[in-house]
Amino acid sequence: MRLPLTLALTAVMALTSCAAIRESRFNPFNWFGRSQERQTDEFGVALPDEQRPLVAQVLGMAVEQTPTGAIVRATGLSPMQGYYDAExxxxxxxxxxxxxxxFRLMPPPEPKPVGAERSREVTAAAHLSHIKLEGITQIVVQGAENARSSSR
Incomplete structure (x- = not known):
């Protein structure tokens, strides 16, 4: 009777301690914090072969854990409605x-109305594997007017 009770108590103690590990800095998925706004000129010029313009403004970004690595998700504001092919x-x-x-996107083929800010928001994401994350200390998403960064 004592052995099952001891095993049950040990299992409960182990499971309750998982929350502490999940919130700690020792958990590799907690390496990236909240994003912070940055100036775009800190990160140099764009790649020359890209035809799509930068999103006007980066409103937010997050680095979210996945079983295979992380997903970088960013929301930007286009200058008018109709922009597509965000990447x-x-x-x-x-x-x-x-x-x-x-943060690049394709402008509409013909001018569209500016519209409300909420209707011009565009979201794009990219996946990073655990292998790619190994040497990365900071992730930056850059737009035309600003950039957002998240550091370990």
């Missing part, structure tokens, strides 16, 4: 471990 285009990781994504 986070990665630049090479620099020597300091900074990965910069250019």
């Amino acid at each position: 986070l285009v990665a630049r090479p990781v620099d020597e300091n471990g900074v990965l910069v994504y250019d």
Whole structure:
């Protein structure tokens, strides 16, 4: 009778301690914090072969854990309605471990009304594997007017 009770109590104690590990800095999925706004000129010029312009403004970004790595998700504001083909285009990781994504999207073929800000929001995401995350210390999503970054 004592052995099952001891095993049950040990299992309960182990499961309740998982929440502490999930919230700790030792958990590799907690490496990236909330994003912070940055200036775009900190990260250099765009890749020359890209035809799509940068999103006007990066409103927010998050680095979310997945079983296979992380997803970088960003929301941007286009100058008018009708922009499409949004993508986070990665630049090479620099020597300091900074990965910069250019938030690119295609303008509409003909001018559209500006519309409300909420109707002009566009979201794009990119996946990073655990292997790619190894050398990365900071992730930046860059738009035309601003950038947002998240660091370990």
